Amino acid sequence: xxxxxxxxxxxxxxxxxxxxxxxxxxxxxxxxxxxxxxxxxxxxxxxxxxxxxxxxxxxxxxxxxxxxxxxxxxxxxxxxxxxxxxxxxxxxxxxxxxxxxxxxxxxxxxxxxxxxxxxxxxxxxxxxxxxxxxxxxxxxxxxxxxxxxxxxxxxxxxxxxxxxxxxxxxxxxxxxxxxxxxxxxxxxxxxxxxxxxxxxxxxxxxxxxxxxxxxxxxxxxxxxxxxxxxxxxxxxxxxxxxxxxxxxxxxxxxxxxxxxxxxxxxxxxxxxxxxxxxxxxxxxxxxxxxxxxxxxxxxxxxxxxxxxxxxxxxxxxxxxxxxxxxxxxxxxxxxxxxxxxxxxxxxxxxx
Amino acid sequence: xxxxxxxxxxxxxxxxxxxxxxxxxxxxxxxxxxxxxxxxxxxxxxxxxxxxxxxxxxxxxxxxxxxxxxxxxxxxxxxxxxxxxxxxxxxxxxxxxxxxxxxxxxxxxxxxxxxxxxxxxxxxxxxxxxxxxxxxxxxxxxxxxxxxxxxxxxxxxxxxxxxxxxxxxxxxxxxxxxxxxxxxxxxxxxxxxxxxxxxxxxxxxxxxxxxxxxxxxxxxxxxxxxxxxxxxxxxxxxxxxxxxxxxxxxxxxxxxxxxxxxxxxxxxxxxxxxxxxxxxxxxxxxxxxxxxxxxxxxxxxxxxxxxxxxxxxxxxxxxxxxxxxxxxxxxxxxxxxxxxxxxxxxxxxxxxxxxxxxxxxxxxxxxxxxxxxxxxxxxxxxxxxxxxxxxxxxx
Numbered sequence: 001x002x003x004x005x006x007x008x009x010x011x012x013x014x015x016x017x018x019x020x021x022x023x024x025x026x027x028x029x030x031x032x033x034x035x036x037x038x039x040x041x042x043x044x045x046x047x048x049x050x051x052x053x054x055x056x057x058x059x060x061x062x063x064x065x066x067x068x069x070x071x072x073x074x075x076x077x078x079x080x081x082x083x084x085x086x087x088x089x090x091x092x093x094x095x096x097x098x099x100x101x102x103x104x105x106x107x108x109x110x111x112x113x114x115x116x117x118x119x120x121x122x123x124x125x126x127x128x129x130x131x132x133x134x135x136x137x138x139x140x141x142x143x144x145x146x147x148x149x150x151x152x153x154x155x156x157x158x159x160x161x162x163x164x165x166x167x168x169x170x171x172x173x174x175x176x177x178x179x180x181x182x183x184x185x186x187x188x189x190x191x192x193x194x195x196x197x198x199x200x201x202x203x204x205x206x207x208x209x210x211x212x213x214x215x216x217x218x219x220x221x222x223x224x225x226x227x228x229x230x231x232x233x234x235x236x237x238x239x240x241x242x243x244x245x246x247x248x249x250x251x252x253x254x255x256x257x258x259x260x261x262x263x264x265x266x267x268x269x270x271x272x273x274x275x276x277x278x279x280x281x282x283x284x285x286x287x288x289x290x291x292x293x294x295x296x297x298x299x300x301x302x303x304x305x306x307x308x309x310x311x312x313x314x315x316x317x318x319x320x321x322x323x324x325x326x327x328x329x330x331x332x333x334x335x336x337x338x339x340x341x342x343x344x345x346x347x348x349x350x351x
Numbered sequence: 352x353x354x355x356x357x358x359x360x361x362x363x364x365x366x367x368x369x370x371x372x373x374x375x376x377x378x379x380x381x382x383x384x385x386x387x388x389x390x391x392x393x394x395x396x397x398x399x400x401x402x403x404x405x406x407x408x409x410x411x412x413x414x415x416x417x418x419x420x421x422x423x424x425x426x427x428x429x430x431x432x433x434x435x436x437x438x439x440x441x442x443x444x445x446x447x448x449x450x451x452x453x454x455x456x457x458x459x460x461x462x463x464x465x466x467x468x469x470x471x472x473x474x475x476x477x478x479x480x481x482x483x484x485x486x487x488x489x490x491x492x493x494x495x496x497x498x499x500x501x502x503x504x505x506x507x508x509x510x511x512x513x514x515x516x517x518x519x520x521x522x523x524x525x526x527x528x529x530x531x532x533x534x535x536x537x538x539x540x541x542x543x544x545x546x547x548x549x550x551x552x553x554x555x556x557x558x559x560x561x562x563x564x565x566x567x568x569x570x571x572x573x574x575x576x577x578x579x580x581x582x583x584x585x586x587x588x589x590x591x592x593x594x595x596x597x598x599x600x601x602x603x604x605x606x607x608x609x610x611x612x613x614x615x616x617x618x619x620x621x622x623x624x625x626x627x628x629x630x631x632x633x634x635x636x637x638x639x640x641x642x643x644x645x646x647x648x649x650x651x652x653x654x655x656x657x658x659x660x661x662x663x664x665x666x667x668x669x670x671x672x673x674x675x676x677x678x679x680x681x682x683x684x685x686x687x688x689x690x691x692x693x694x695x696x697x698x699x700x701x702x703x704x705x706x707x708x709x710x711x712x713x714x715x716x717x718x719x720x721x722x723x724x725x726x727x728x729x730x731x732x733x734x735x736x737x738x739x740x741x742x743x744x745x746x
Contacts, residue, residue, distance in 0.1 A: 181483060
């Protein structure tokens, strides 16, 4: 299948990345877990009345998608494809809590309506009046990747169309407590930037959204392309998984200008990345990003945006460097991710 | 456009009208529905509700499926595993023959049936904490794929009530693109207080047996179900018995309102139009429409409008939700199986409980089972968020 070209992006996260041309000039620091994304001025795109009703996922999705479209010069969007691991978590919780409080009276339906995972893609389509293809994947930490795979398929089937691809996830206090009760969360000393030397247990959980305008055709101001994506629920040998993917796409490790790894500070699983850093990726530039963005199911959408920005600025931001290796020219970027040793994924970006 | 149809070589289903394919088929042929008062006494549900319930407790599924009682499987996963196993067996699949296989599943309830129950208990006691990781939608697909041994591609789709139709569509597209040789596609949704109360809060939960496309319709009855079909490429299905072909599919968005469908049925119209184009069929070549037909005032009006727009003369149509209830994310797969059973038996299944024509249209669903030559079946799935999908099955 042919690669797809990305013309613009916008992301919302716990860093001020929604600012145009942000490239880590300032870095937000935190000493907490369950970190909320920095809010842009949503009113730029969302009427106050609507905004009040919208949960965080929907706000982030509508803002990031509208901003991405604006950044692309306001093209007409023909399809919306999103991924979200958890959906509108807070609305789901609200409705459950209301059911427990209720003695049989009428419940407010709004949180129920907004609890469906497709509500972000639907709200974006409604905001744009986009009657075309509309899809939502919710496959844990491979949700955004599933959306990307569909986007590649879709643009190969419909090469004349312009589409939106997005990933989004919100955090909520209650669910974070649940996750903490089963040992997913770093409750001891969570910090952003993550200090990898502390060898802590658990993740620093956060939230965010990344949206992209894409088409089959390259344009003058295209940021780069997504050439390939691959996901696999369980991987016995990550090195083999990676080498096979590169072979399928006809490139060698030495041709990769930087690999973006998903180390998140949970020492139980970061070893998977560390092994690769010391072996297959040893000779090439390596970087991380969850040290500044935390962990959520669709955080890889942020990694894609960072990759595209590296094409633009032609350097790796200092705060994200994992080794000292650099290249003169950044043309090919590989992103590898897994979460709790499940849902392994690879995305290949090309300038 | 790639018009090559995709072969369907297996199917599996569990719903209120049967624990397997044969039981579902018998119920449809005998016009025997599965809607009755909910047997579960759930403290979160305050009114008696008519539902399409599968009368089998979770413990029985655990033992039938040989699952470890200490592992957490929510009801959607149990239903899903039951139906997916039947589908794999009926297609006679050897999952270790080197062909690339995908598992694409749909759900909206996910693990909510457990989460709603243990919400205030998770932090207090360890007893049910094993259900914390099964809360979200993606887990059921992971669990089912792991047990079946499907490794090449696993994903979950959640587009409200059109979810399973989209899972079927994705499987077909991935096979056409050569990414997969075959795919087990469908969906699973259990009943939950969350969805029963949710649709009640929207005032679209009927206190009667639902009567789709009737002027006096009062809303839906929810149901629980899981259904999967096996899609295979021409090469992969060679020398195998083929149950039917998926010839067309379409996905569009109504972009009208968060929950309500538009008055002109534009989303459903566009989805049907695309599906017909991909199938290379004219509207008059459709022999039977298995409608979405939830029996909510809004859906049936909007879908009725879309049907009368796409068809000069609307073919025989019925909503089989009168048998199973509205099974949400699973509905598209349940009705895909029913569409294939309509092709097999050459029968239009009944739209039960219908009495009065809708005043807006001259549309009468098929109210009794009817024998006729059926070569093509069109199945609609329309959901919240304007998500509309359409599938076309042919002999």
